Amino acid sequence: IPVRPKPSSAAAAAALSALWSRGRERMLSTLLACAALFAFLSVNWAVFPIGAGFDPFIHQATERRIADTGTITPKPLYYVGQYALVLFLHHGFAIPVETADRYLLPLLTALLLPFSWLSATLHASKKDPRFAPTSLFLLFLLPLGGFATTTPQGLANLWILLLVLAAVPFLSGNERPHPGLLVLPTLATLAIHPLAGIPALLWCAYLLTDKTLAPKRFETVARALRIATVAGGSLLLPLAFVFFAWKGGTSAFDTAGAWERVRALFPAPPTVGAPYRTWLDFAVYAGYLAGAAFLALAAWGWPKAPVRLRAACVTFFLILLGNYVLLGTVFDFSFLIEYERLNYAARLPPLMLFALAPLAVHGLLRKREALSKAPRPVRWFAALAGAALIPALWYAAYPRDDAYQKGHGYNVSAADVDAVKEIESRALESGEFRPYVGLANQSVSAAAMNAIGFRYYGDQFFYPIPTGGDLYALFLKMNANPSRETARAALDLVRERCKATLECEYGKIQDVYYAVDAYWWDSKNIIAKAKTNADDWFALQNGAVHVFKYRFE
Numbered sequence: 274i275p276v277r278p279k280p281s282s283a284a285a286a287a288a289l290s291a292l293w294s295r296g297r298e299r300m301l302s303t304l305l306a307c308a309a310l311f312a313f314l315s316v317n318w319a320v321f322p323i324g325a326g327f328d329p330f331i332h333q334a335t336e337r338r339i340a341d342t343g344t345i346t347p348k349p350l351y352y353v354g355q356y357a358l359v360l361f362l363h364h365g366f367a368i369p370v371e372t373a374d375r376y377l378l379p380l381l382t383a384l385l386l387p388f389s390w391l392s393a394t395l396h397a398s399k400k401d402p403r404f405a406p407t408s409l410f411l412l413f414l415l416p417l418g419g420f421a422t423t424t425p426q427g428l429a430n431l432w433i434l435l436l437v438l439a440a441v442p443f444l445s446g447n448e449r450p451h452p453g454l455l456v457l458p459t460l461a462t463l464a465i466h467p468l469a470g471i472p473a474l475l476w477c478a479y480l481l482t483d484k485t486l487a488p489k490r491f492e493t494v495a496r497a498l499r500i501a502t503v504a505g506g507s508l509l510l511p512l513a514f515v516f517f518a519w520k521g522g523t524s525a526f527d528t529a530g531a532w533e534r535v536r537a538l539f540p541a542p543p544t545v546g547a548p549y550r551t552w553l554d555f556a557v558y559a560g561y562l563a564g565a566a567f568l569a570l571a572a573w574g575w576p577k578a579p580v581r582l583r584a585a586c587v588t589f590f591l592i593l594l595g596n597y598v599l600l601g602t603v604f605d606f607s608f609l610i611e612y613e614r615l616n617y618a619a620r621l622p623p624l625m626l627f628a629l630a631p632l633a634v635h636g637l638l639r640k641r642e643a644l645s646k647a648p649r650p651v652r653w654f655a656a657l658a659g660a661a662l663i664p665a666l667w668y669a670a671y672p673r674d675d676a677y678q679k680g681h682g683y684n685v686s687a688a689d690v691d692a693v694k695e696i697e698s699r700a701l702e703s704g705e706f707r708p709y710v711g712l713a714n715q716s717v718s719a720a721a722m723n724a725i726g727f728r729y730y731g732d733q734f735f736y737p738i739p740t741g742g743d744l745y746a747l748f749l750k751m752n753a754n755p756s757r758e759t760a761r762a763a764l765d766l767v768r769e770r771c772k773a774t775l776e777c778e779y780g781k782i783q784d785v786y787y788a789v790d791a792y793w794w795d796s797k798n799i800i801a802k803a804k805t806n807a808d809d810w811f812a813l814q815n816g817a818v819h820v821f822k823y824r825f826e
Contacts, residue, residue: 285309287660293406294641294656302406303387310412311383313667314421318375321684328424329374330685330719331738334726336360336370345727352425354465378423382431386412393441394634396448397578404641408634411570413663414563415630416623418670426620429469432462434627436473437589440480441631444582455480468620471509472596476589476628478502483581503588507595514600514617559662560669567626567633574635582631589628597621683792688817689720695813696786696820697725708781710767711736712748712760713788717818730767730782731774751787752795755803760785760823785823791816 289309292302317325324330332352336359338345349356355377362373387409394408415434419427436458442448459477463470482499484492575583601618644655692713700707710730711721718736728735737745747763764785771777787807789799800819804810807821 286663287657289663290410290656290659293409294652294659295406297406299391299406302409303391306387306409306412307383309663310387310417311379313413313417313670314379314382316671317421323685323687323690324375324719324723325422325684326424327715327719329422330723332356332424333371333374334722336363336374338727340364340370351467352465354461354463355423355425355428357464358428374423376423378420378427378431381428382417382420385435386431389435389438390630390634393438393631394638396442396445397582397631397634398638399445399447404638404645407641408637410659410663411567411630411633411637413666414567414570414633415626416564416670417666419623421671425466426468429462429466429473430623430627432458432465433469433473433476433624434630436462436476437586437627437630440476440585441582443480443483444585444631445579446581449485452481452486467513468510468617469624471513472589472593472621472624475502475506475509475592479585479588503592506592507599510596510621511599511603555661556665556668559665563666563669564622564626568629570636570640571629571632572636573639574632574637577635577639578632586629586632590625593621593625593628597625683716683790685716685720685723686817688814689717689788689790690724691813692717692788692818692820693721693724695811696788699822700784707783709735709784709786710744710763710782711786711788712744712751712763713737713786714748714790714793716790717788729777731770731772731777733767733770735767752789752793752799755787755799755806755821757806757823760787761825764823764825783825785825787821787823789819789821791818 286309289305292298292305324333332355335345335349335352336356339356340360340363359370359373359377362368362377363370390409390412391405394405395402398405419430421427436455439450439458440455443450455477459470459473462473479499479502480486482495482502484495486495571586578586597618600621644652693711696709696711700709708730711717713721713736715738718734718738721736722734733742733744737748743766744763747759747766751759751763764782767782771782787803789796789803793799796819803819803821808824809822810819812819
């Protein structure tokens with residue numbers, strides 16, 4: 274579904290920009306920022322009513338299982354922080370699991386972030402808080418797309434941003450927090466997702482080793498711990514990956530292609546070519562340069578920020594930058610499918626911007642103070658520029674399909690759900706359930722998890738999950754050349770996994786169902802070839818999905 278910013282959104286942004294630039298009506302400005310942020314983050318609910326992405330379906334299925342049975346096996350080491358919040362809403366307020374999960378992160382972001390941002394700004398500008406509401410504009414320079422869909426990574430990212438903002442009063446010399454108020458949110462972040470939880474631990478360790486918090490007799494120890502935190506912090510995430518890869522019997526460490534992977538860390542800006550599209554060019558470049566503008570404001574705010582605040586923010590930024598470079602260069606992750614290999618490193622740049630948020634606040638306030646002395650036309654132009662940036666950044670925050678980026682918006686569709694249910698129905702046609710394995714893309718796999726739940730043959734889910742597993746590799750092989758031999762290989766793989774586990778309850782698996790979505794590359798030829806060697810096939814929703822059955826005894 275094409276989504277374009279409307280003139281009404283530009284008008285609303287203009288009104289917000291004018292209100293924030295006045296620096297008055299703090300409560301009204303903050304409440305309107307909450308409303309604008311909520312509108313900014315709620316696009317997925319309207320565009321993808323079944324659900325957006327792949328990860329939310331996995332987490333919702335896990336949450337439903339825990340809600341129904343009280344437990345899940347194997348017990349996840351991560352994500353329990355999100356599950357606890359969703360289940361609290363479900364059991365405490367009778368909110369359906371899907372509803373609680375879907376709305377959790379966007380609502381928390383819209384409600385907590387503007388107030389926390391304004392509070393941090395008021396502490397940063399304690400001597401002259403007149404223009405504090407102006408800093409709310411900075412919220413829209415952040416990479417907000419990660420807060421639009423509830424995932425453990427997105428929720429943990431919100432927590433770490435709130436942790437950074439919560440430290441501003443202490444680092445500005447206005448308050449002396451109790452250590453427990455730093456430790457508990459840090460542990461909560463770690464319980465939600467380790468890729469944000471480990472940086473949160475580093476941030477907490479840096480704060481707790483501050484000389485103003487450590488008792489005098491432990492000052493030497495605190496200083497040594499701070500040096501260790503700063504020196505070892507840049508290696509902590511890579512070392513964690515080395516440990517878990519070693520524990521799993523694989524190796525993620527590879528320096529052979531390090532220099533070739535450097536380019537992927539710093540992508541080149543899009544090139545503008547004729548015919549020129551004024552609004553589209555502006556929106557795309559605004560999205561690309563938002564991070565650069567945020568960094569520029571942080572640099573501008575450096576001289577104005579208190580010494581302890583700027584030291585903490587820059588140190589945290591450099592620690593995250595070190596982790597980012599190492600994860601993106603000397604780690605290969607060849608055990609993952611191609612488009613996921615840079616996924617882990619790509620999760621760190623938003624945290625790097627969060628680390629500099631207090632300095633960017635100082636930079637914007639400094640600019641606003643200078644702008645207040647400028648001629649009126651200059652102030653009007655700045656307000657209009659802000660009004661244009663908000664809808665442009667809103668447009669750039671989401672996957673899109675335009676002249677610069679091909680993001681087709683493929684997600685779980687009604688046809689995928691119907692295909693999963695029809696396959697399950699046909700497996701019961703004879704009155705006795707015939708165990709089967711599915712070969713399908715991640716959208717159909719997500720629909721299966723959503724509609725059927727967890728069904729495993731040993732340690733193998735009965736549809737491929739795209740994290741580089743053997744079953745997903747066979748699905749890709751099937752797409753390249755549909756054949757009974759590949760279907761048989763998938764069946765043999767799952768049978769072996771089932772035999773290897775005593776708890777496997779499905780016995781002998783007999784059928785393979787291969788699903789092909791019409792949008793898949795070369796789907797017409799794939800469908801034509803599969804029709805020649807499958808035992809049976811059917812199509813749903815005017816050919817949106819074709820399903821082929823391979824039967825083996």
